[in-house]
Amino acid sequence: MSQANASYHHGDLRDACIRAARELLEETGDASLSLRAVARRAGVSATAPYRHFADRDALASAVAAEGYRELAVKLAAAHPSPETPEDLVEIAVAYVRFAIDHPALFKVMFTEPCDPGDEDRAAATAAINGYLKSIVGGVFPDADPDAFSIAVWAVVHGLAFLQLDGKLDAATPEQAADRVRAAVRALLSVSR
């Protein structure tokens, strides 16, 4: 709690806005993120969030940055120290699983304009990229780490989007996971 309970007018409106935005994303499922709806949810006037976010994109970027960190945690949890291609497969499943579990958040993270200059957001994405690079570098020491990590990222990212867009015709998350496993194995198993 620290001093978040009894501070200025609201408390910590910035955090409250991000939490309200998260809730709206999870509930509605579409990545609309109306600033006014967030304000209503947080119990403040429509223009109050402008004291903490320059515009709608700034709020979206803040939400996206949090999403990146959560995604990174989920990936690490899928397999702490992957060594085999099969370990990579499970991380791929975790990536797509995150997209399925939080479709609206995932879309905000990757399809909203956000603002490109947000250093918080940039750092979070760079973290994911670096994590992937170290992972695949450990599993496939012979491959070009840059090219290969980008390729792996692209695979899981593409699978996530195709799933969200209904192109994988998977009815349940388990079926989707199977699709992901099959696709990633098809790519990796041919390698040696």
Next chain:
Amino acid sequence: MSQANASYHHGDLRDACIRAARELLEETGDASLSLRAVARRAGVSATAPYRHFADRDALASAVAAEGYRELAVKLAAAHPSPETPEDLVEIAVAYVRFAIDHPALFKVMFTEPCDPGDEDRAAATAAINGYLKSIVGGVFPDADPDAFSIAVWAVVHGLAFLQLDGKLDAATPEQAADRVRAAVRALLSVSR
């Protein structure tokens, strides 16, 4: 021309709307697609398009369907009958190139809700999927065609999105193409 020139009030407003939408997408570069802006561009009142499109999503779906067909043409043009992995690489480059050349259209095609029941749209995406399946089946006869074609689609799709989102740090389309070549080769060249 047929009878499109002297028909009812406008001529063929449906086509005019789709063309106006395409122009707006190419010019502004963001996938907003305001129905009113489309109407202005077509020179009709704000509500006239509703005679031809149920709502904004229906227009977006129509535009997306046209985009799918154009993408299919570009892919076929990249290599008429691919036989080697390197042929596949060039098709991958064409896919990402399309996303770079028409970023707003590409986003409408894949990130807008559109309406899922649009059979025109469904047919166009199924065509792309079938095309990819036949392609990769010819190049890699030993692989599971379903899983492998999905994987290949995911790779190029993910690369396209990462590029549009600025994650590939490629300044020019040529650099982006090199990134794509490197990534796809990293995946495919290890295969045999």
Next chain:
DNA sequence: CCTACGATGTGTGCAGTGCTCACATTAACC
């Protein structure tokens, strides 16, 4: 020929949105 009809386009209006501005409130600092 000409009238009624149905397809197409217009205008108005409502609710919602992002964002700017002047204003109110209140915590924090001297």
Next chain:
DNA sequence: GGTTAATGTGAGCACTGCACACATCGTAGG
């Protein structure tokens, strides 16, 4: 304790999607 600056409010503008009543006009039926 009073000043100041940070924070929240409210009205207002321009825009959007969309529903409604109305206008227009090509075309079929008499």
